Amino acid sequence: MGSKPVAFKDLPSLLDGKYIYPKEDSDIGGILHALFSDQSSLTYINDDLQDDNAAMLLARHDVAYIAFHDYQKPSIDHLIRLGVLENTGARVQLANVEQFLILNALFTTQAASYYRLSLAGQAEVDAMIGKGWA
Template sequence: MKQYKLFVENGHIDFELLQMSSGPTAIKVIPSLNSNKYIYINKDDQGVNFLTYLLFSDQTLLTYVDPFKDKQYRNFVDLLVNEEEINFGNYEEHQHEHLNYLIDNNYISIDENNCVQVTNWNRILILRDVFENDVASLHHYPADIQDEVMHMSNDGIVFFGSSLFAIPEQNYFNYYLNKSEFTNGHDLRNSYLHGTQANPTEIHLHENSYLLYLKLLILVIFKIEDDLFIYKKLKAEEE
């Protein structure tokens, strides 16, 4: 991964410079060839947190409306996706405040039949993707969805990251390789580097470590391949 970091930063791999670098490279500092690669929800904004609560939380009461109460939808967006005639008049008075918040922020509207309609499906589906997966990949979206993501970024709803690994992936690697994020992690890198690995007679433990290393290596290859694929695609679109 040090080699890929040098490749991204310099356009080639300088092996002399690589040999001079003896320290480990943190997963989070390995860059991507592509800007704005990952999309994250801006959880520092309380308004955004309230919005995602109303849309995606299983604690919101917006799914509790006749005649759909018995269907027990997980969240409000699931209700919107699956039902076409959600009558605003069937909501109780205490539910109107949250509905009006979504109306005022242009996520839903009330049509001439007094039914709830989604104002911007693209924005809703982007938010659901990022909310459920903790991250989304901008360049794997079609052009119209990417345009909407840019509007959402301008509105402060989402922000971008440009590392090779998304934050959840960084956490995954750190859990297995070191203790930079998790004190209960496997710490495979340090245990084998410093000779604190399992006893040589405990073959099953070493086999398990080998399989974990192999899995992580395959994931790294996939991530680099994907990064190069996106880079080549964007370059081709510019020509």
């Protein structure tokens, strides 16, 4: 006899859609790894351009697209195509603050509370659901 822990997402709720979770078979896993993992290939460019993760690197530093190494550019291009990053010409940056906050929550806690988000955040979640990410 044993007990198996119940996953948070498997607990019933009286409010449908209260929490959002990353979908396992979607682009979201790669996005979360690339942006927030300390094992991402995007955390280090040189001694002056490095940080704990790619999201912090892009948020704290002005990093031009040409500063990335050739092996990093396919990942950057993919995140730009997905609408997670944008290349302004002067720098590569996070495309949407609300999206960033939601992605960060999904990485750190594997969930985000839909009804605690701003209306813009809820709209972003709806867009993420439409993309099959959550």
